[in-house]
Amino acid sequence: QLQLQESGPGLVKPSGTLSLTCAVSGGSISSSDSYWGWIRLPPGKGLEWIGTVSYSGDTYYNPSLNGRVTMSVDTSKNQFSLTLYFVTAADTSVYYCSRRRRIGAGLYGIDVWGQGTTVTVSS
Amino acid sequence: AIQMTQSPSSLSASVGDRVTLTCRASQDIRSDLGWYQQKPGKAPKFLIFAASSLHGGVPSRFSGSGSGTDFTLTISSLQPEDFATYYCLQDYSYPLTFGPGTKVDIK
Numbered sequence: 001q002l003q004l005q006e007s008g009p010g011l012v013k014p015s016g017t018l019s020l021t022c023a024v025s026g027g028s029i030s031s032s033d034s035y036w037g038w039i040r041l042p043p044g045k046g047l048e049w050i051g052t053v054s055y056s057g058d059t060y061y062n063p064s065l066n067g068r069v070t071m072s073v074d075t076s077k078n079q080f081s082l083t084l085y086f087v088t089a090a091d092t093s094v095y096y097c098s099r100r101r102r103i104g105a106g107l108y109g110i111d112v113w114g115q116g117t118t119v120t121v122s123s
Numbered sequence: 124a125i126q127m128t129q130s131p132s133s134l135s136a137s138v139g140d141r142v143t144l145t146c147r148a149s150q151d152i153r154s155d156l157g158w159y160q161q162k163p164g165k166a167p168k169f170l171i172f173a174a175s176s177l178h179g180g181v182p183s184r185f186s187g188s189g190s191g192t193d194f195t196l197t198i199s200s201l202q203p204e205d206f207a208t209y210y211c212l213q214d215y216s217y218p219l220t221f222g223p224g225t226k227v228d229i230k
Contacts (some may be wrong), residue, residue: 005165019204039167047159047210049219063124068222096166100214107173109157113166 002027004114012091012121019064022097022114030055030076035100036073036080037110040093046098048093052100053080084092087121125149125213135230140201143223145180146194146211154190155215161224162207170209171196201227 008020008053022036029036037052051061061069066087084091099112130201131194136208146156160169167176171187174194184199198205206229211222 039152041161046208046224047161047212047221049212049221050177052217052219062218103176107176108155108157108166109169109172109178110159110212111169111178113168116166 002099002112004099004112006097006114006117008117008119010118010120012087012119013123014088014121016121018071018082018087018091018119018121020082020095020097020117020119021079022081023077023079024099025078029073029080030075034109035102036071037098037100038071038082039096039098039110039113040118041096042090042093050082050084050095062111087091089121092119092121124172124218125152125216125218125220126230127211127213127222127224129209129211131225131228132223133207133228136201137230138203142198142201142227144196144209144227146189146222148192148194148215151191153215155196155213156187156189156194157214158185158187159210159212159213160205161210163177167210167226198227213216 003025009095023107035052039052070083072084073080094116096116097114098110134138151158156174168200177185194209208224208226210224
């Protein structure tokens with residue numbers, strides 16, 4: 001069964017760069033019915049979709065992040081990554097990697113989630 | 124971006140109660156809506172896709188309905204493990220957007 005595991009620094013300085021990686025196990029990142037993404041949960045707030053990347057590298061980002069985000073896929077390592085630039089305290093969150101799967105024609109669901117990793121932005 | 128709202132923001136209920144949560148989209152999203160359950164310190168769990176289709180392994184006490192802009196999630200008989208926060212998510216168009224969540228706690 002497919003599993004996802006986030007990794008990366010738990011502390012990032014303000015104006016710095018947040019970089020996280022998600023390792024995919026139990027399945028291939030190159031599956032044509034899968035889209036890989038990141039979602040975060042700021043403390044005391046609700047879930048926020050950050051963006052999605054396909055195995056072929058097509059990306060979709062949340063415009064609320066004002067162009068500070070990039071995502072990529074490394075098929076050789078079966079993993080994908082998130083980079084968020086110029087971070088502030090508002091970027092402090094639990095970050096989840098996820099799989100959005102095409103369940104049927106035009107039907108989707110985020111059916112697999114990583115356990116989440118806490119990232120704090122502080123000097 | 125499509126805005127999602129949920130009501131109520133929180134509710135208190137007892138084991139065995141029937142509870143109905145509401146989600147509204149700022150524009151027509153057909154039936155492109157999912158529901159997710161999240162417990163403190165845990166990753167969200169996928170419950171329902173396409174507004175009314177139960178994801179595999181989800182208990183049948185959960186059901187979803189609606190289309191267009193108005194949607195509901197119903198738990199027919201609340202169980203102890205159902206106390207959590209529930210989010211709706213529109214996947215009609217990018218950017219995907221979540222509702223702010225409804226927290227269900229014990230009365």
